[in-house]
Amino acid sequence: MRAGWRGPPPEPLPPLRIREGFRLAWRGIVLVLVTVVAIALFLFMRMLDAVGGRRGDQARAPAVQRHWARAMLALSGLRLDCAGEPMAAGGALVANHSSWLDIVVLMATVRARFVAKAEVRTWPVIGFIAQACGTVFVERRRAEARRQGEMLRQLLDAGERLVIFPEGTSTDGLRVLPFKSSLFEVFFTPELRQVLKVQPVTIVHRPAAHLPRSFHGWWGDAALVPSLANMLARSVAGRIVVIFHEPWPVAAFPDRKALAAQSEAVIRAELALHLGAAGAEPENTTDAPASR
Numbered sequence: 001m002r003a004g005w006r007g008p009p010p011e012p013l014p015p016l017r018i019r020e021g022f023r024l025a026w027r028g029i030v031l032v033l034v035t036v037v038a039i040a041l042f043l044f045m046r047m048l049d050a051v052g053g054r055r056g057d058q059a060r061a062p063a064v065q066r067h068w069a070r071a072m073l074a075l076s077g078l079r080l081d082c083a084g085e086p087m088a089a090g091g092a093l094v095a096n097h098s099s100w101l102d103i104v105v106l107m108a109t110v111r112a113r114f115v116a117k118a119e120v121r122t123w124p125v126i127g128f129i130a131q132a133c134g135t136v137f138v139e140r141r142r143a144e145a146r147r148q149g150e151m152l153r154q155l156l157d158a159g160e161r162l163v164i165f166p167e168g169t170s171t172d173g174l175r176v177l178p179f180k181s182s183l184f185e186v187f188f189t190p191e192l193r194q195v196l197k198v199q200p201v202t203i204v205h206r207p208a209a210h211l212p213r214s215f216h217g218w219w220g221d222a223a224l225v226p227s228l229a230n231m232l233a234r235s236v237a238g239r240i241v242v243i244f245h246e247p248w249p250v251a252a253f254p255d256r257k258a259l260a261a262q263s264e265a266v267i268r269a270e271l272a273l274h275l276g277a278a279g280a281e282p283e284n285t286t287d288a289p290a291s292r
Contacts, residue, residue: 004169
């Protein structure tokens with residue numbers, strides 16, 4: 001797995017206690033059963049939607065996706081709190097990114113399609129679910145930029161809501177990295193600029209008191225399966241707060257850099273408000289390879 005953001009190493013965790021081992025076992029079994037049933041039901045509902053011509057907010061399959069995500073959070077010992085409302089119209093939601101959990105959280109709160117790097121297809125379980133749910137996979141190759149930009153433009157023009165993580169990688173959940181303005185370029189095409197809105201979203205991770213503050217984070221060379229196993233075994237009474245900020249018309253900004261900078265500033269300020277100074281300052285990540 002390619003390394004992304006290189007922050008401080010995670011705090012070492014003690015060996016699993018007996019009750020945590022039992023918790024991992026029963027939560028894992030329930031998660032597998034729920035996931036298998038949810039995938040079958042989702043694919044069936046998507047077939048019915050296709051036959052009935054149901055699209056967007058009229059489709060029934062996304063409701064299955066939302067219930068699976070909420071079950072996943074419950075099995076991870078997490079409570080979800082939301083402030084504000086996701087925008088009703090099509091457009092783009094841009095959020096800070098700490099972990100694979102962010103995908104589950106937004107899946108549980110808003111009907112949208114995720115934009116993810118192509119490698120996500122290969123992730124265990126989540127890769128399959130992402131493909132089934134219509135995730136848009138993009139490759140970070142200059143040769144693909146024009147084609148992928150056109151694909152995103154068509155989706156936005158059709159009224160889809162897209163979720164984008166402009167940091168381009170995940171972190172420890174205690175900071176916001178500089179947003180990559182190139183991801184905002186498609187919003188400024190002539191067909192979209194005058195009608196499209198962008199909504200910043202701040203995701204705040206609050207692990208249980210006995211766990212490190214960075215416990216939900218997933219960065220560097222961390223593997224997905226151990227991260228998921230630790231979450232199922234150790235997480236109890238954790239909380240994730242999602243703040244949907246006021247959407248902005250793209251036409252109010254002169255260019256993609258201004259929109260990216262303002263989105264970054266709002267999300268960083270909100271994270272700092274919840275966590276203190278840890279989320280306040282950007283970092284120089286010019287030489288860091290993009291990842292999750």
